[in-house]
Amino acid sequence: MRDGAWLCLFAPLAGTVVILLGGTRIPRAVAGWISTASVFVAFGGAIWAFFAFRASNDRAGITYTAWTWLQSGSFKVGLSVLVDPLSTMMMLIVAGVGGLIVLYSIGYMDGDDEERRYFAYMSLFVFSMLLLVQGGNLLILLAGWGLVGLSSYLLIGFWHDRPSAVAAAKKAFIMNAVGDATMALAFFVLIFHSHSLEFGTSFATAAQLSPTAVNLVALGLLGGAAAKSAQIPLHTWLPDAMEGPTPVSALIHAATMVTAGVYLIARTHPIFEQARTVELVAAGMGALTLLVAGLIALVQTDIKRVIAYSTMSQIGYMFLGAGVGAYANGMFHLMTHAFFKALLFMAAGLVIHALSGEQDIRKMRGIGALMPWTKWAFLAGSLALVGVPPFAGFFSKDAIIAAALHDHWYGVILAGAGLVGAFLTGVYTFRLYFLVFPGEPSAFVREHHHAHHGQEGPLTMLVPVGVLAVLAVIGGWIQFSPFWHPLTTWLAPVAQTLGVAEPTNTQEAIASVLAVLLGLAGIGVAYVLYGRGEASLAVPRVPAVQRALEHKLYFDEAYDALFYRPAAAFASWLRRDFEEPVILSTGPDLGEGALELGQGASRLQTGLLRTYVLFLGTGLAIVGVVFLVVR
């Protein structure tokens, strides 16, 4: 078990190091295979750890420490990995889906100038993400948290000669640095009270803190979670992050990193339960995000941005689930979402690849005729996303709505938001599908489409898409509450679902029926609006709303005006009107003063012996007095 866990963690790092040190001695094509192999080795390690852990009797988890990473007096943090139900589940998702996406990248990035750098970054990302989910204490978790942010920055800005990519990468990093900072502050509170960042000690400490302190800790953690998972109000970086290569969007900005916030809440739920208000804020934040992102997705015209907003919206569901206390349901949706959202991104990647980089859905009409397999894969992903039975999303999303329904009066509101979200999901998902795939190929598509040796893409791309398409169909069957729920049982030792979030069978049934009906209604609306050829993109008859949505509700503009520009103006003012005239000129002024003083003093140099004797005597007298007084 121990070896499996360490193998899982360090195999991808080894991949990065080999590619970096190998440099040009490694042929481009080989770099991709090294990276893929390193991630699949990690997957093997994850499987090893999973089965070994399942075979053992321990359910609370085992921590292995390699060495003491940071220590100061009694405050001690080891470089530890934790093997427990939650971490093994995440290891399997991250390494498994990660391996498929890295494999897909071999085909997608083929021919790029700097493939080696790309694959070194991809392996680094998988290592960081595994460090995050395997981390055996809060500080190692934070280290992984920061390193995934770094890898995300490197990969968003991979094409670094594009100013838009560089700007998007910086925005993502800085927004996440805000989250890192709030998390660090939360940790300081814990260190102050318990001198430890071990999970167990911290959770025990949280139970004894004053309500204010524990609320602050939870808020700090929530800040980190919201930034990483692109929840309102820290969400604006995610759509811009689509500047990165498409497999990056699939891996980092859909399947793994952006869902880390949900993992964090599930992992630190004992703290959040002590600060129940903050936990419900997380749920509310999720509800708000799933609605807003769903609305904005309705009017986007870039294929990747539609899916990006959909990701925000789906993570909103996960926050909603974890926030009301249904941690296992949140994690379940995290898993199925990893399957179908990675599938959607990679199918979209096949389309983009076949159209030489075009991402505007208004030009793509009818591509399904030329790429039938891609069309079916995308359709499977879309149905899973909308939650049509028996596709994966049906099982996981409905369980979240049902769990919310049970939770007091506000639960009904949250569940209502989830249901409206289900309708929106149907509309925006199938707007995308109907606009892009069915019908006669447009002139643009006929002109620009190029097949890959008679196929829809190289085998390295088609195989992962096929595997994920299967998972998007059957991946949800693992759990169908209330009939069978092995996942909830598996996670119960570390993330027990709260009683308030355990719905009755009637509530489960109501939630499922309503969510499916609303999702189908959404598909119907999309068909009426976009399904019959004329590609009208307008939200009918409400131009003001459409404009607001196209501007993503003006969040970017507001942040620019509220934070960035005042700060930049202040900094410039400080430099121009304080640093330069006051600080930097003080030295020379002092110097001139000293020179003048010197010139004054030189007049005392009369050349007369008696003057000197007088000074000498005075000086001696002063020194004498000083000595006497001081001693």
Add this chain to the structure above:
Amino acid sequence: MTTSTITSVLIWLPIAGALAIWILPLSRYATGSLAVLISLVEVGFWIEQAARFNFTRTGLQFSQRTPWIKDLHVSYHVGEYAFSLWLVGLTVVVMAACIGYGFWVGRDHPRAYFGLMLMLTGATVGVFVAQDLLLFYAFFEAMLIPLYVLIGVWGGANRIGATLKLLIYTMAGSLVMLAAIIVYGLKVGTFDLVDSPPSTSRWLFLGFMLAFAIKAPLFPFHGWLPDSYREAPPEVTAILSGVVAKAGTYGMLRIVLTKFPEPSSYYRTVILALGAAALVYGSVLAFRAADFRGVVAYSSMAQSGLITIGLFSGTNLGYNGAVLQMIAHGLISASLFLIAGAVERRTTTGEFSRLGGMAKGRPALATLLMTVGVISLAVPGSAAFAGEFLILAGAYTRAWWWAAIGATGIVLAAMYVLRLISGVLHDARGPMVQDQALDLRAGELALIVPLVAALLVLSAWPAGISHHSFAGDRPLNAVYEQFR
């Protein structure tokens, strides 16, 4: 306490080397080789010493004491505590890289140049190991003289103005400190740092503190910094910010906190405020600086502020974090300034408006700058993060707002470092970036890679320093504890 001469060897070997270089009529090549050789021997001696260092034992190690002026209890007294050992290590490693850089670029007047660099090495080691106040002062001054000459002779276009500013500021600080040393020494009857008792004099505290605040520098005593860092040759700037500035924070730790516990406690809020001001002000100005060196210069000031916060938090977390951060930042800023030098050599400029797009086709430069850059912005998991985290955790126990101010530093650091990275490496190619501007050469890699490797090792094991800077985890100023 056994006597050991190895500490003295670390001081006097480079100084003897300097004299030899000044006296012997060696060729340019021989001079440079000899200087590099001596600097490497220094590193070797230090490694040998570190391997024998007993981190569990309290008290001075590798010490040597010879009476000098018996009446005043002045002696030649040198030795090392664990934290001094790390600072000496930082000094010899950074000096070796910088002397190597001087050799690589072929500085004019090699005999004068390398002699001064070696003298600087010896004097700086002396500052970190001197255990007598007058000896400390002598090394403190001896460290400055080569710096004035190195900037004034080998610096950029405005080198004279920069040197003058540096001279005025540091002299002002030094003279006040000298007065404080004399009064303190006479008052307590000895100049020995180990034997002398603590004092409650606030005036003496301020005298020492002024000198160290200028050296560090803290806000608003940093007027000398931007010009010196910009005009000095890059390797001298690397020494100045990586090592010499650490003498300021080292002085706070070794002299101010241990000898003036009561005044330190009394003025704590003021000093913490100065540190916080340096942190925020430096970060904000780094964000607006127009060139490579400007960003690193102001960020060094921010880091000095952070280290000061750690020291004056008066907690174990803060002390350990401060020592770790001194070493980590020393390596970071030395690497960054050497990389800045490499960029300037290829493009004749460090201004972002004329740079950009250098990553394309220059993988070594891009990888190194990116690696050091992200460590310097304290990405979680890095050595700088570990130091910053301990410092702020310590500051939090003092009052929550110090940690909150420090946390804004995390965000600001991300802003200015990413601006630096993209300004040099990314976006469209700048007008001064020609095809002839090649990637880093083997010689440059041999200088910068070891520094970066040291940073990576520290990132994997920051406890190596944080847990090994004070014997038995009891900061040497147990005295200080009672005034908390």
